[in-house]
Amino acid sequence: MWEIKFSGFGGQGIVRCALITGKAVALYDDKYATMTQSFGPEARGGACQSQLIISGSRVLYPYCTSAGVLVALSQEAYDTYEPGLADGGILIIEEELVKPKANSSRVKLYPIGATRIAEAVGNRLFANLVVLGFFSAITGAASADAMKKALPGLVPDRFLKANLQAFDKGFEHGLATASQTNGAAQ
Amino acid sequence: MSELSPTPEYSLDDNAFREQNPMAEFLRMERMPHIWCPGCGIGTVVTSFAEAIKAGGYDMDKIAVVSGIGCTGRVAGYVKFDSFHTTHGRAIPFATGLKLANPELKVVVISGDGDLTSIGGNHLIHAARRNMDMTVICVNNFTYGMTGGQVTPTTPTSANASTTPYGNTEPAFSLPFLVDAAGATYVARWTSLHARNITKSIGEAMKHRGFSFIEVISPCTTLYQRRNRLGDGVSAMEYYREDGEIQHGADTRTVDIGYQGKIAMGKFVDRPRDTYLDAVVKHLTSVIGDDYELYGKTPMEKKAEEEARKSAAGKGESADICEDGC
Amino acid sequence: MAEFPKIVSADPKGVLTGRHFMDGDHALAEGALAAGCRFFAGYPITPSTETAERFAERCPEVGGLFIQMEDEIASITANVGAVWGGKKVMTVTSGPGFSLMMETFGLAAMMEVPMVIADVQRGGPSTGLPTLTAQQDMMQVRWGSHGDYRIIALVPDSPQECFDLAVEAFNLSEIYRVPVFIMTDETVGHMHEKVVIPPAEEIKVVERNWYTGPKEEYRPYKFDGKHGAPMVKAGDGYRFHSTGLTHDERGYPALTAEDNKKLLTHLIQKIDNNADKIIRVEESGLEDADIVVVSYGITSRIAIRAVQVAREQGLKVGFLRLITVWPFCENKIRELAGRVKAIVVPELNYGQIVLEVERAAAGKCKVISVNSCGGAVHDPEEILTAIMEGAK
Numbered sequence: 048m049w050e051i052k053f054s055g056f057g058g059q060g061i062v063r064c065a066l067i068t069g070k071a072v073a074l075y076d077d078k079y080a081t082m083t084q085s086f087g088p089e090a091r092g093g094a095c096q097s098q099l100i101i102s103g104s105r106v107l108y109p110y111c112t113s114a115g116v117l118v119a120l121s122q123e124a125y126d127t128y129e130p131g132l133a134d135g136g137i138l139i140i141e142e143e144l145v146k147p148k149a150n151s152s153r154v155k156l157y158p159i160g161a162t163r164i165a166e167a168v169g170n171r172l173f174a175n176l177v178v179l180g181f182f183s184a185i186t187g188a189a190s191a192d193a194m195k196k197a198l199p200g201l202v203p204d205r206f207l208k209a210n211l212q213a214f215d216k217g218f219e220h221g222l223a224t225a226s227q228t229n230g231a232a233q
Numbered sequence: 234m235s236e237l238s239p240t241p242e243y244s245l246d247d248n249a250f251r252e253q254n255p256m257a258e259f260l261r262m263e264r265m266p267h268i269w270c271p272g273c274g275i276g277t278v279v280t281s282f283a284e285a286i287k288a289g290g291y292d293m294d295k296i297a298v299v300s301g302i303g304c305t306g307r308v309a310g311y312v313k314f315d316s317f318h319t320t321h322g323r324a325i326p327f328a329t330g331l332k333l334a335n336p337e338l339k340v341v342v343i344s345g346d347g348d349l350t351s352i353g354g355n356h357l358i359h360a361a362r363r364n365m366d367m368t369v370i371c372v373n374n375f376t377y378g379m380t381g382g383q384v385t386p387t388t389p390t391s392a393n394a395s396t397t398p399y400g401n402t403e404p405a406f407s408l409p410f411l412v413d414a415a416g417a418t419y420v421a422r423w424t425s426l427h428a429r430n431i432t433k434s435i436g437e438a439m440k441h442r443g444f445s446f447i448e449v450i451s452p453c454t455t456l457y458q459r460r461n462r463l464g465d466g467v468s469a470m471e472y473y474r475e476d477g478e479i480q481h482g483a484d485t486r487t488v489d490i491g492y493q494g495k496i497a498m499g500k501f502v503d504r505p506r507d508t509y510l511d512a513v514v515k516h517l518t519s520v521i522g523d524d525y526e527l528y529g530k531t532p533m534e535k536k537a538e539e540e541a542r543k544s545a546a547g548k549g550e551s552a553d554i555c556e557d558g559c
Numbered sequence: 560m561a562e563f564p565k566i567v568s569a570d571p572k573g574v575l576t577g578r579h580f581m582d583g584d585h586a587l588a589e590g591a592l593a594a595g596c597r598f599f600a601g602y603p604i605t606p607s608t609e610t611a612e613r614f615a616e617r618c619p620e621v622g623g624l625f626i627q628m629e630d631e632i633a634s635i636t637a638n639v640g641a642v643w644g645g646k647k648v649m650t651v652t653s654g655p656g657f658s659l660m661m662e663t664f665g666l667a668a669m670m671e672v673p674m675v676i677a678d679v680q681r682g683g684p685s686t687g688l689p690t691l692t693a694q695q696d697m698m699q700v701r702w703g704s705h706g707d708y709r710i711i712a713l714v715p716d717s718p719q720e721c722f723d724l725a726v727e728a729f730n731l732s733e734i735y736r737v738p739v740f741i742m743t744d745e746t747v748g749h750m751h752e753k754v755v756i757p758p759a760e761e762i763k764v765v766e767r768n769w770y771t772g773p774k775e776e777y778r779p780y781k782f783d784g785k786h787g788a789p790m791v792k793a794g795d796g797y798r799f800h801s802t803g804l805t806h807d808e809r810g811y812p813a814l815t816a817e818d819n820k821k822l823l824t825h826l827i828q829k830i831d832n833n834a835d836k837i838i839r840v841e842e843s844g845l846e847d848a849d850i851v852v853v854s855y856g857i858t859s860r861i862a863i864r865a866v867q868v869a870r871e872q873g874l875k876v877g878f879l880r881l882i883t884v885w886p887f888c889e890n891k892i893r894e895l896a897g898r899v900k901a902i903v904v905p906e907l908n909y910g911q912i913v914l915e916v917e918r919a920a921a922g923k924c925k926v927i928s929v930n931s932c933g934g935a936v937h938d939p940e941e942i943l944t945a946i947m948e949g950a951k
């Protein structure tokens with residue numbers, strides 16, 4: 048079972064990340080997935096988070112009790128949600144936006160310059176897809192294949208190709224990182 | 234029939250009565266006599282409504298009458314059409330749903346001033362704004378008749394009501410101005426003395442596409458007249474005769490009614506504008522394309538029709554099927 | 560009489576067959592469309608708005624009509640009107656809007672109008688907690704409008720069930736000519752999960768019980784305590800009357816105590832006498848249970864977790880999920896109360912359905928309420944603690 052939290056500020060595509068992953072897992076990886084999100088004004092600008100539970104059997108409790116994975120794309124999100132990450136949990140951060148605590152050995156830290164990579168693909172807006180590719184490679188919680196299948200309908204058609212490209216870049220980067228750090232965290 | 238509880242009113246043989254009473258076509262004679270007081274103006278409105286329908290040559294199966302609650306609200310129970318007696322203030326939203334669900338209906342709302350402009354005031358202005366295709370007839374007796382003569386939003390300033398026993402200090406709504414400003418596309422006012430004019434206006438309003446509003450100033454003899462020492466129904470007619478002034482096309486800003494003051498009457502507004510449903514259908518057709526069809530037929534219905542057409546063709550006659558699904 | 564209830568396959572036009580990753584609110588709209596709902600008058604309110612938005616978006620494709628009315632009173636009343644105009648209708652709302660709709664729920668019960676209303680519950684009273692979950696309207700739905708009447712209320716625990724129960728709600732409303740409520744909540748409403756929408760031919764839809772007999776014999780009401788009379792719509796030439804006043808079978812006002820008795824007995828009996836057919840529950844481990852957890856909606860998902868832990872510790876804990884909350888499964892509770900030590904009732908309110916459980920248990924076993932002020936689902940630990948207490 049995976050308890051995953053995506054977090055950042057509104058407009059970064061946080062909820063979208065959880066939707067894509069949830070859809071991928073539920074429809075194409077044939078596992079159970081339950082996704083919830085923060086609602087209200089915060090989802091439209093301030094801090095924003097979305098939770099995804101993945102399991103081989105029906106998900107009962109729909110929220111994270113002790114997240115195994117935290118994706119934090121803003122400092123505020125990191126500061127707020129890092130303490131809720133389980134010991135030894137996977138922490139994925141956007142390295143240009145989040146400065147982790149000096150001693151973060153409690154968790155497995157995976158920084159990525161997603162914005163920079165997205166800009167290379169054509170637009171910083173694709174950063175969340177870079178993160179998702181990275182996330183998929185690092186955690187193995189959702190297969191790359193399923194993630195790509197989940198994209199149509201969740202990203203604008205005209206940007207589908209660019210989003211796929213961004214995902215692949217992130218995924219490659221994730222595989223490289225994982226091999227350096229002794230294989231996927233899975 | 235035997236299972237039915239006896240109605241408190243006496244019942245008459247329908248067929249015999251129809252011959253005697255020209256109104257039997259339009260009224261539920263088995264429900265007579267009605268509950269209204271002698272001299273009350275509501276009956277005049279009902280008669281005018283029936284006359285208008287008679288003159289208009291409508292398909293009476295396609296007329297629906299909706300009322301709220303009050304003395305006037307009882308109208309729906311007496312008219313022999315599909316009729317609905319709803320809750321206080323809600324005749325217009327009910328009528329909105331009825332009309333939108335079955336657009337071939339002619340929907341007429343008949344209700345009181347308190348019902349339509351106080352508790353139902355919000356619905357009134359929004360239906361006018363949308364130009365919802367319906368006719369609203371408001372019997373304005375300046376009071377809550379049914380509950381015993383309380384003040385309403387149309388009670389003239391200084392008039393006495395049971396909840397303003399020292400006189401009303403609030404200003405009154407001028408209904409033609411209100412609905413005109415809100416977007417009504419047909420607005421008229423008469424008094425219950427002017428039965429023939431009411432009939433004519435109802436006829437026009439029902440032919441009008443869009444939100445039509447007719448205010449009928451009408452005496453509540455038992456409460457408003459008595460409490461304000463204005464005499465009986467006859468005195469009310471005298472007042473209407475003396476102070477009613479026909480001002481067709483008058484600027485609705487000028488037609489407010491003071492206590493026992495002049496009553497401007499006539500057709501004030503009559504202008505074309507797309508109804509709510511016309512606008513929706515037009516717009517969606519332009520956005521979605523010509524295959525857009527409101528309440529388009531279900532595949533089952535289409536199949537049944539196809540079969541009906543085939544079997545009719547087999548008999549060598551063309552099936553008479555209306556294209557737009559009516 | 561014509562075949563009743565008349566069950567047909569769903570009109571494929573409204574059915575979005577396939578596997579979706581969808582939230583409960585969207586699934587409600589899809590369920591309604593699959594059930595043949597083609598009219599929806601609504602008013603926005605968190606956390607139910609997504610259903611209205613979804614319906615508005617899908618309308619042109621299915622030839623339906625969505626209208627946003629000026630308030631909830633107007634929206635629910637327009638829906639009642641639209642039923643008499645011949646349509647299957649639904650609306651959704653949450654606490655504040657639900658309160659505004661109360662008077663018209665009474666009208667709908669009185670006019671015996673089939674319709675579906677979903678309350679995506681949020682924390683109250685008043686404006687309360689617009690974005691947070693609760694199950695605080697469970698008694699209001701049953702008793703909220705004045706007078707005596709009956710309604711049916713179903714509670715989904717997942718987006719999939721939002722779809723499934725929406726279809727069922729429409730079917731029940733057509734069979735019993737009664738407003739049927741889907742008492743979901745913010746968590747289920749906003750939670751995304753897999754929702755499988757079957758092919759149209761596999762979705763069974765109850766058609767309106769249209770009257771087919773001779774015109775002169777038509778009566779809009781039949782106080783038979785069973786299903787009531789077949790219906791017609793305005794414009795069909797029956798020129799019938801319907802009122803919120805106490806009435807006779809012709810629909811005419813009939814205002815004596817005796818008239819009221821005939822009418823009211825019918826409104827009540829058509830649900831009470833059919834309760835066994837209407838009520839659906841999900842149960843496990845009840846056969847040899849010492850303790851039973853009775854829950855509904857999102858809370859039951861949390862409860863299962865507590866039940867599992869307790870079973871691992873060797874306790875004999877049964878699980879009963881109320882899919883139908885109203886009518887209440889009192890026979891079931893009465894039977895259980897006679898043979899178990901305790902019934903534990905967690906709810907996202909300060910103890911509502913537990914009152915019904917206590918009434919049915921009638922002192923024969925302990926009844927432990929695990930109440931909550933709403934705003935968040937229970938911690939499974941709280942339910943576990945109550946189970947332990949019951950086991951003592």
Ligand SMILES: Cc1ncc(C[n+]2csc(CCOP(=O)(O)OP(=O)(O)O)c2C)c(N)n1
Binds near residue numbers: 302378
């Ligand atoms: C919600 C609600 N509030 C109050 C009432 C009581 N009530 C019944 S009729 C009425 C006033 C009706 O006045 P109006 O619409 O002017 O009709 P009239 O009797 O004057 O024809 C009131 C307040 C009610 N039935 N429902």
Ligand code: SF4
Binds near residue numbers: 269374379452
């Ligand atoms: S109380 Fe007034 S309004 Fe009502 S019936 Fe009598 S006269 Fe008419």
Ligand SMILES: [Mg+2]
Binds near residue numbers: 345346372377
């Ligand atoms: Mg009045």
